[in-house]
Amino acid sequence: MATKEYTYQDVAEHNTKKDCFLVVHDKVYDCGKFVDEHPGGEEVMLDVAGQDATEAFEDVGHSDEARETLEQLLVGTLKRLPGDPAPKATTQATAAPANTSSAGFGAAIYGVLIAGGIAAYAAYQSSQGKKLF
Numbered sequence: 001m002a003t004k005e006y007t008y009q010d011v012a013e014h015n016t017k018k019d020c021f022l023v024v025h026d027k028v029y030d031c032g033k034f035v036d037e038h039p040g041g042e043e044v045m046l047d048v049a050g051q052d053a054t055e056a057f058e059d060v061g062h063s064d065e066a067r068e069t070l071e072q073l074l075v076g077t078l079k080r081l082p083g084d085p086a087p088k089a090t091t092q093a094t095a096a097p098a099n100t101s102s103a104g105f106g107a108a109i110y111g112v113l114i115a116g117g118i119a120a121y122a123a124y125q126s127s128q129g130k131k132l133f
């Protein structure tokens with residue numbers, strides 16, 4: 001049943017309350033019967049009707065139960081054509097590299113402080129006429 005392929009254009013045609021398709025992680029879901037029942041309200045669903053709702057769906061942090069409901073609405077997969085919008089990235093994927101680079105920056109600051117301390121100590125010792133190390 002879930003083997004049908006839809007283009008972005010096909011999905012975009014289903015953008016009303018009764019006929020509402022959503023794309024989540026490049027799979028196509030028919031939410032027409034679910035819009036009324038959605039615990040988060042129909043407005044948010046209709047905002048992304050006929051579009052890629054991956055980001056909206058993931059940002060809410062839907063429960064496993066919500067994901068099971070989603071699977072029951074599956075009708076097919078998205079076939080991307082050249083020129084179609086790129087897949088929506090999840091927020092987690094973009095946050096990870098930013099964290100790593102800021103940790104690297106913190107470590108570099110410590111390195112500079114330690115090297116500066118050693119240089120200051122050496123300068124002080126030589127100004128006192130003592131032999132270095």
Ligand code: HEM
Pocket residue numbers: 022029031034038039040041044045048053056057060061062063064065066067069070073
């Ligand atoms: C077919 C797709 C969707 C399904 C099956 C679904 C299902 C659910 C379910 C079962 C809940 C109850 C809480 C939970 O179990 O996580 C929920 C809550 C919610 N949903 Fe969705 N949802 C879908 C799409 C969306 C979209 C596209 C949005 C857009 C922002 C959205 C926004 C919300 C919000 C804001 C809540 C929280 C409501 C509250 O706690 O008061 N949902 N959804």
